[in-house]
Amino acid sequence: MLTRSSTFLDPLERPKNFIDNIGYERTADFGSPFFEVLKMNEKLKEQICRAEETFWENPSLLPYGEAREKLRFQQKDIKEAADRLKRFAPLILKLFPETEKEKGMIESPLREIEATREEIHHRIGIQSVGAERLLLKCDSHLAIAGSVKARGGIYEVLKHTEEIAFQNNFLKPGDDYAKLEQYKSFFSDYTIQVGSTGNLGMSIGIMSAALGYHAVVHMSMDAKNWKKQLLRSKGVIVREYQTDYSKAVEEGRRQSDRDPKSYFIDDEHSADLYLGYAVAGERLMKQLASMDIEVSAENPLYVYLPCGVGGAPGGITFGLKECFGDHVHCYFVEPTQAPCMLVGLASGEGENACVQDYGLTGKTEADGLAVPRPSGLVAKEMCHLVSGEATVSDSKLYDYMRLLKEKEDFIIEPSACAAFEGYCRLLKEKGTQKGTHILWATGGSLMPNDVIQEYLRK
Numbered sequence: 110m111l112t113r114s115s116t117f118l119d120p121l122e123r124p125k126n127f128i129d130n131i132g133y134e135r136t137a138d139f140g141s142p143f144f145e146v147l148k149m150n151e152k153l154k155e156q157i158c159r160a161e162e163t164f165w166e167n168p169s170l171l172p173y174g175e176a177r178e179k180l181r182f183q184q185k186d187i188k189e190a191a192d193r194l195k196r197f198a199p200l201i202l203k204l205f206p207e208t209e210k211e212k213g214m215i216e217s218p219l220r221e222i223e224a225t226r227e228e229i230h231h232r233i234g235i236q237s238v239g240a241e242r243l244l245l246k247c248d249s250h251l252a253i254a255g256s257v258k259a260r261g262g263i264y265e266v267l268k269h270t271e272e273i274a275f276q277n278n279f280l281k282p283g284d285d286y287a288k289l290e291q292y293k294s295f296f297s298d299y300t301i302q303v304g305s306t307g308n309l310g311m312s313i314g315i316m317s318a319a320l321g322y323h324a325v326v327h328m329s330m331d332a333k334n335w336k337k338q339l340l341r342s343k344g345v346i347v348r349e350y351q352t353d354y355s356k357a358v359e360e361g362r363r364q365s366d367r368d369p370k371s372y373f374i375d376d377e378h379s380a381d382l383y384l385g386y387a388v389a390g391e392r393l394m395k396q397l398a399s400m401d402i403e404v405s406a407e408n409p410l411y412v413y414l415p416c417g418v419g420g421a422p423g424g425i426t427f428g429l430k431e432c433f434g435d436h437v438h439c440y441f442v443e444p445t446q447a448p449c450m451l452v453g454l455a456s457g458e459g460e461n462a463c464v465q466d467y468g469l470t471g472k473t474e475a476d477g478l479a480v481p482r483p484s485g486l487v488a489k490e491m492c493h494l495v496s497g498e499a500t501v502s503d504s505k506l507y508d509y510m511r512l513l514k515e516k517e518d519f520i521i522e523p524s525a526c527a528a529f530e531g532y533c534r535l536l537k538e539k540g541t542q543k544g545t546h547i548l549w550a551t552g553g554s555l556m557p558n559d560v561i562q563e564y565l566r567k
C-alpha cells in the first residue's frame with residue numbers, strides 16, 4: 110500500500126524552495142547555527158588548519174534512546190523507503206537484468222577480510238588477540254552504479270517516478286511496477302538534474318536514462334574523466350564546471366529551477382537521499398545474522414564510513430542506530446583537505462562551516478569526498494549519533510588500495526579506501542577493540558582498468 114505524506118505535491122507545483130516530503134525548507138536553517146555552537150578545541154583546530162591527520166571524538170554523542178527524540182526522521186520513514194524499493198524491484202529487474210540474483214533488489218556482499226586485518230595489525234605493531242573481526246561492506250560492487258550512491262540516488266529517482274506515475278494515473282496501489290517500462294517516452298518529457306563530484310551523477314544519470322528521462326549532471330572540477338565519458342555514453346548530458354562541488358550544485362539547482370518539468374536532486378538538502386541510504390541498516394543486520402555474528406554490548410559493531418557531503422554515511426548511521434542502538438559505533442573519515450563534516454560538527458555550525466574558512470583547499474584525489482560544505486540536514490541529524498571522525502591524507506589512500514588488492518585481490522576506489530583510516534586510527538588511539546569492525550567500501554567496481562593501474566602505481 111502506498112502511503113502519501115500530507116505534504117505530497119505535484120512536482121510541477123512545488124514552490125522553488127520545496128525540498129522534500131517532510132517539510133524542510135532550504136532557507137530555514139541558513140543564518141543561524143542549528144545546535145549548540147561549540148568552541149572548537151584549539152589543538153583540533155590547529156591540526157585541521159595545517160591539514161594534519163586528526164582524530165576527533167564527538168563530545169555531543171548521546172545514548173541512542175535520548176538522541177532519538179531529537180531526530181527529524183523515524184523508523185517509519187526508513188520503512189517507507191524500504192517498502193518503496195520493494196515495490197520497484199520488478200521494474201529494476203526488468204531494466205537491469207544483472208540484478209536477477211537479488212530479484213531486483215540492489216544490495217552488496219559483506220565479506221570477512223582476515224588477511225588484511227592481520228597485515229594491518231602487523232604494520233601497526235599490535236598483537237592480534239582474536240577478539241575482533243574485520244569485514245568489508247562491498248557497496249563498491251552495488252549493481253547499476255558501482256557505488257554507495259546506488260542506494261540514495263536511485264531511491265530518489267524512483268520516488269520521483271512514482272509520484273509522476275500516480276499523478277498521471279498510470280499507476281495505482283497494488284500494480285506491478287514493471288509496467289512503468291512502457292512509459293519511457295512519457296518520462297522523456299521530464300528532466301532530472303543533479304550536481305555531483307562523480308558517483309552521484311553516475312547513479313542518477315544511469316537510472317534516469319534507463320527510465321527514459323532527460324538527464325543532466327552538473328560535474329564539479331573534481332569529477333574524473335572516465336565518469337563523464339561513461340555517462341555521456343548512456344545519453345546523459347554532462348555539464349562541466351571549473352568550480353568546486355557546492356558551486357556545481359548551486360548552478361544545477363538554478364538551471365533546474367527555471368524549468369517546471371525539471372526535478373533537481375539536491376545532495377545538500379535531500380531527505381530522500383538520506384532515507385534511501387538508511388535502508389542499509391536493516392539489510393546489514395540481516396547479513397550479520399546470516400553470518401552468525403552477534404551484535405551486543407559484549408560484541409559491539411564498529412563501522413567506518415567515508416564522508417563527503419554526509420548523506421551516505423549519515424543515512425547509513427541512522428539506519429544502523431535504529432537497528433543496534435548503543436551497540437554500534439559509527440566513525441566518519443574525510444580527506445585532510447576537505448573535512449567538511451568534521452568542521453561542521455566540531456564547530457556546531459553545520460552547513461555554515463566551510464573548509465576554506467580553515468585555510469584548506471578542498472582539493473583531494475578522493476573525488477567522492479571533495480566537498481567543501483556539509484549537508485546541514487545531515488549534520489543536524491548526526492550531531493548526537495556519530496561517535497567520531499578521522500581525517501586522512503591522500504597519499505595513504507593508494508597504500509590502502511594496494512593493501513586490499515594484495516591481500517584480498519579486491520579493488521575499490523581511492524575515496525572508498527578512506528574507511529581504512531578510521532579502523533587504523535582507532536587501533537592506534539585505543540588499541541584492539543573487541544567486536545566486529547566494518548569498513549564501508551563505498552565505490553569502485555566501474556573503474557576502467559587503465560585507471561586502476563594508474564592508481565596502483567601511485
Ligand SMILES: *Cc1c(COP(=O)(O)O)cnc(C)c1O
Nearest residue numbers: 308417418419420421477551552
Ligand atoms: C559520495 C561518496 C561518498 C560519501 O557520500 P556523501 O553522501 O557525499 O557523504 C563516499 N565514497 C564514495 C566513493 C562516494 O562516491
